[in-house]
Every structure is written in C-alpha cells, then in structure tokens.
Amino acid sequence: MRKVKVRLRPIVSRINLPTVLKTAILPGESTERLFIATQPGEIFYIGNGDVRTFLDIRPQIIKLGTSGGYDERGLLGLAFHPGFSYNGLFYLHYSVAGTQGPGALSERFQPDPCDPKTLNLRWTNREAHYDHIDTVEEWILQANGQPQKRRTLLNVRRPFYNHNGVNSLNFSPETGKLVLTSGDGGAGYDHFNLSQDNMEIAGKIIEIDVVKNTNISNPPAVTRFNELPAPIQETLTVIAKGVRNIPGISFQRLFNQYVKYIGNVGQDLAESIFSFVHYKPIPVTQLIQASLRNIEPDQEGFINFGWRGWEGAFPTSIIKGCSANPTLDEKIIAYYDEAVITSVKRLPPLTSYFHQDPRPDKFEGTALTGVQPYMGDEIPALTGSVVFTDLARHEESRPPVRGVLAYTRVRTDGKLNDYRIIETDDHFGSQSAYYVSLGTNLDQTRLYLGVYGSTKVTDFNQGTIFEIVP
Numbered sequence: 471m472r473k474v475k476v477r478l479r480p481i482v483s484r485i486n487l488p489t490v491l492k493t494a495i496l497p498g499e500s501t502e503r504l505f506i507a508t509q510p511g512e513i514f515y516i517g518n519g520d521v522r523t524f525l526d527i528r529p530q531i532i533k534l535g536t537s538g539g540y541d542e543r544g545l546l547g548l549a550f551h552p553g554f555s556y557n558g559l560f561y562l563h564y565s566v567a568g569t570q571g572p573g574a575l576s577e578r579f580q581p582d583p584c585d586p587k588t589l590n591l592r593w594t595n596r597e598a599h600y601d602h603i604d605t606v607e608e609w610i611l612q613a614n615g616q617p618q619k620r621r622t623l624l625n626v627r628r629p630f631y632n633h634n635g636v637n638s639l640n641f642s643p644e645t646g647k648l649v650l651t652s653g654d655g656g657a658g659y660d661h662f663n664l665s666q667d668n669m670e671i672a673g674k675i676i677e678i679d680v681v682k683n684t685n686i687s688n689p690p691a692v693t694r695f696n697e698l699p700a701p702i703q704e705t706l707t708v709i710a711k712g713v714r715n716i717p718g719i720s721f722q723r724l725f726n727q728y729v730k731y732i733g734n735v736g737q738d739l740a741e742s743i744f745s746f747v748h749y750k751p752i753p754v755t756q757l758i759q760a761s762l763r764n765i766e767p768d769q770e771g772f773i774n775f776g777w778r779g780w781e782g783a784f785p786t787s788i789i790k791g792c793s794a795n796p797t798l799d800e801k802i803i804a805y806y807d808e809a810v811i812t813s814v815k816r817l818p819p820l821t822s823y824f825h826q827d828p829r830p831d832k833f834e835g836t837a838l839t840g841v842q843p844y845m846g847d848e849i850p851a852l853t854g855s856v857v858f859t860d861l862a863r864h865e866e867s868r869p870p871v872r873g874v875l876a877y878t879r880v881r882t883d884g885k886l887n888d889y890r891i892i893e894t895d896d897h898f899g900s901q902s903a904y905y906v907s908l909g910t911n912l913d914q915t916r917l918y919l920g921v922y923g924s925t926k927v928t929d930f931n932q933g934t935i936f937e938i939v940p
Contacts, residue, residue: 471879472851475893478919478936482521485933486510488920490637491909494550497558497611502911504918506935509544509927510534511564525609525617532565532602539926542632542656543602547639547718549648551680558611561623561648561680563638569603574629579661580788581804589805593629593662596693600627603691604634606650608680621687623648623678624702626671629664629693630656633735637718637840637907644721644728647677647707651732653715659737659786659804660778665712666812668757668767669694673777675710675719675732677751695754696761703758707751710773712780712816717907722843722856722914729880731820731856733841734775734782738789739801741838742775742782742819743858745880749773769815776816779808783822783886799826820856821878821887825864833874833891834864840908844877846915849940855879857892857917857938859905861925870898873905873921875938897934906933 481504490507496515503515511528514521527545534541547563554560574593582588593599606624609617628634633653640649654665654673665673671693683701692698695706715735722729732744750771760767778786786809787801803809823835840859844852860874878889897903898921907920916937923932 471877471888471890473893474849474851474877474890476849476875476938476940477895478897479939480897481516481918481935481937482506482514483934484931485514485521485935486512486930487922487927488907488933488935489545490548491907491918491920491935492548492550493911494560495555497555499555504911504935505548505550506920507545507548508933509541511545513545513548527562527564530564530567532567532570535926535928539928541927542634542636544927546604546634546636547606547650549639549641552641552643552646554611559620559680560609560611560617561639562607562609563635563650564605565628565634566603566605566625571598571600571602573601573631574599574655575657575661579657579659581659583802583804583806591661593664593693596627600629600693601631601656603627606639606678621684622689623680623705624650624671625689625691626652627691627693628655628672629662632656633715635716635718637909638716640719640721642677642721643723645677648680649709649719650676650678651716651719652676652713654713654777656715660714663778663808665714665777666779666808668708668711669696669761671695673711673713674708675713675716675773677707677709679705696758698754703754706754708754708757708772709749709751710775712775712777712812714775714777714781717838717840720842720910722845729843731841731843732775733838733858734777734819735838736781736825737786738781738825739784739787740782740822740824741835741860742822743838743841743856743878744775744817745820745856746773746817774812774816776812779805779810779812780816782819785809818886820880821889823860823876823889831891833860833876835860835874836864837861839873839906842908842910842917843914844910844917845913848915849938852877852892857908858889859908859919861904861906869902870900871902871904872896872898873903875905875919
C-alpha cells in the first residue's frame with residue numbers, strides 16, 4: 471500500500487462532541503447538506519456556508535458525564551430514509567432522559583479462568599438492575615420545516631453505561647431496511663455473554679423493516695427479542711452477532727453487489743475491521759421459535775464476529791504484568807472453551823491493529839471510532855480503499871494527544887490484510903485532538919472527520935469538523 475498524505479480542511483468548529491457525520495438532501499432542495507449529530511443531542515447542518523440547527527433534543531437525553539465526564543450514552547445514531555428528500559423521514563437512536571438505573575453489577579468485574587462462576591454470570595432482575603434505556607425513533611420533517619416525532623420503534627434496557635454503539639443507524643442500500651448496530655452492553659469482557667445469545671438484543675446487528683406493522687408506536691422497554699410484542703418481532707431480522715462495540719456499518723458498491731464493513735472495538739489486544747458480501751439474516755420470529763424448541767436455528771450464511779471468545783484474530787485474553795520481568799506481559803486466554811466453540815463459526819477480520827505494536831511504521835491504538843469506504847478520485851491512492859480512524863495513539867499518554875487516520879484494502883484472496891497510516895497536516899498545536907467520528911457523503915467521494923479536544927462529553931464546544939482533502 472502506498473504512502474498517503476492528506477490535508478484537513480476545517481468546515482465548522484466550536485461544536486459539541488460529534489457522533490454522526492453524514493449528508494442528505496432536504497425536501498425541496500437538490501444539494502446535499504452535511505449533517506452533524508452531537509452526543510449531547512443537537513443536530514446541525516451546513517447551509518450556504520453557515521451552521522443551522524436541524525433539531526435539538528438535549529432535554530430528551532439522559533444526563534451525561536455524571537462520573538468524571540466520560541460517557542458513551544447520548545445521541546448515538548441518525549439515519550435518513552432513502553426517500554428523505556420527498557418523505558422527510560429520519561431516525562434517531564439515543565439514551566433517554568430520566569431512565570438512569572443502578573447498573574447490572576455493583577462491583578468491577580474481570581473473568582477468572584480459575585473461577586467458573588465468573589465465566590457464567592447471569593443478568594438477573596433486569597427490570598431493576600440496568601443502567602439506562604436506549605430508544606430508536608422515527609421522525610418526520612414537516613412541511614413547515616419543523617421536525618416531529620412519529621413513533622418509537624424500539625426501547626432497549628442496557629446493563630451498563632458503555633458499549634451502546636455509535637453512528638448506530640444506517641439504511642441498507644440492498645434491503646432498504648434500517649440497520650441498528652448494537653454493542654454488547656458494556657463494562658468489559660461481555661460479563662453475561664449477551665453477544666452470543668440469540669435471544670439478546672445486545673451485541674447484534676439488526677435490520678428493522680420500517681414499512682411493516684407501523685401501528686405500534688410505543689413498545690415496552692425490553693432486553694430480549696422474545697419480550698417484544700409479536701408485531702415488533704415481525705419487523706426484525708438479525709444480520710450478525712458476536713459484536714463488542716461498533717461504530718456503525720458501511721456499504722461499498724462494487725459492480726452489482728455491496729461489500730459491508732464493520733469495525734469492532736477491542737478489549738485489550740486489537741481493534742478489528744471486518745468485511746463481508748453475502749449473508750443470510752435470520753428473522754427474529756425464527757430465532758424465537760428455535761429457542762422455544764430448544765434447538766439451534768439454521769445459521770448457514772449468518773455472520774458471527776466471534777466476541778466474546780475472540781477479539782479480532784485472537785482468542786480474548788486477560789493481560790497481566792509478569793512478576794519475573796516487569797517489561798513483559800502475560801496473556802491468559804479468558805474464555806478458552808468459547809474460543810474453541812466459535813473458532814470455525816466466526817468471520818475472520820479484514821485487518822486488525824494493535825494496542826501494542828513494535829513495528830516502526832504502525833501505531834498503538836486505543837479505540838476504533840469510524841470505518842468508511844472511499845470511492846472518490848481526488849485522493850487516487852485511497853480510491854476503493856477502506857479508511858478508518860482511531861481515537862488516539864495509545865503511546866501518547868500525555869497531552870497533546872493525537873488521533874490516527876489509516877486505510878486498508880480488501881485482498882482478492884480474502885486473507886487478513888495489513889494497513890497503513892495516512893499522514894495529515896497538524897492544525898492543533900498544544901491542543902489535544904481525539905478523532906471521534908468519520909463520515910462520508912451519499913456517493914462516498916468525500917470524507918469528513920470529527921475531532922474533539924477532550925474525551926469528556928462535559929467539556930463543551932471543543933469539536934471541529936474537517937473534510938479530508940488532497
């Protein structure tokens with residue numbers, strides 16, 4: 471892969487932490503607008519050179535940053551219906567105000583392979599022991615230009631405050647369905663193994679048929695598919711399981727088919743990007759019937775990313791210091807049996823990058839924050855490649871911190887590929903620059919980068935949106 475250097479052209483600055491960057495054509499217009507959703511609950515768009523407010527739902531968002539300022543809740547997803555320019559429909563995914571709970575566990579957890587009870591924890595008393603409720607809603611831009619909520623599609627209880635996904639709503643150009651990418655519920659190591667349990671909503675990629683059964687407008691808050699009303703179950707299919715945490719799904723058209731890209735945020739070892747073309751989603755009604763009959767559903771063509779048994783290309787490990795040599799780490803397989811069971815069922819990653827990497831031309835990552843294909847020709851070395859962002863270089867523990875931009879490609883033989891860092895100009899001086907989001911336009915010929923000066927959602931107005939240009 472070639473060396474690539476790009477510039478970051480600032481578009482807008484002094485905004486709150488940006489979670490979603492995407493373009494859409496407003497009803498009555500013909501030009502794409504860049505929309506920016508922020509974690510506290512604002513949605514802006516760029517119109518005629520200035521920043522305009524599209525929607526502000528901050529009062530409807532759970533109180534953020536109550537434990538030190540860092541948070542993974544808030545406004546997580548924004549998706550525009552493929553017919554938005556004439557029907558005005560769009561969709562939101564966010565953490566609901568007033569739903570704060572005590573959480574699913576009262577103390578910090580780490581699996582211990584020598585203690586079976588830590589490997590088989592169960593999430594009990596879920597109606598009381600949860601952190602918050604996330605909702606997926608359908609909205610419409612009315613003729614007077616004012617957005618209005620139409621109905622709620624899902625209400626989901628989450629066990630912990632983190633791993634809720636981000637950029638979590640996208641429409642599939644293949645099926646026309648809304649795709650929800652849901653993390654495993656948080657707190658590390660997937661305590662309750664929700665991501666591999668077919669009945670759990672957590673840790674899945676779910677298609678929602680927004681045309682079907684539109685008469686139910688306020689479903690109950692649940693954690694499992696079989697707790698949903700039957701008409702809601704009938705709108706859902708599951709594309710994949712084994713998700714830890716995920717910055718959305720993206721689709722790249724190649725000839726008459728689409729390549730799907732998924733980034734799975736790692737635990738301690740690696741951040742991983744997966745790609746697939748063919749898949750066979752399973753209707754939720756089939757999953758429920760199989761569960762009732764205590765049989766495994768037909769999973770031929772179903773995607774499994776392998777978590778919690780696998781972290782990318784590696785069995786999930788616990789990293790401990792070596793008492794005999796403080797410069798080395800001991801790595802213990804956390805869930806050996808699960809790694810064996812899922813070894814042949816899982817999808818291998820397209821590429822991984824690592825939290826520790828001795829190679830001089832690589833970087834030590836922290837957390838994957840965006841994955842987008844680039845189909846433009848203004849940066850020829852990137853055309854047809856997959857661009858991704860990491861929050862911050864792991865080795866830069868002292869300010870000013872810098873995020874990382876990199877790219878990879880799909881190999882024709884389907885094997886694991888390497889990646890290369892994309893060099894950028896530096897606008898930031900003594901200010902830290904965490905790369906928190908990555909977006910693109912409708913035909914994937916432009917790339918947008920969201921940068922923030924802090925990891926705390928309570929530190930306001932430190933965000934800048936850049937376009938990545940030659």
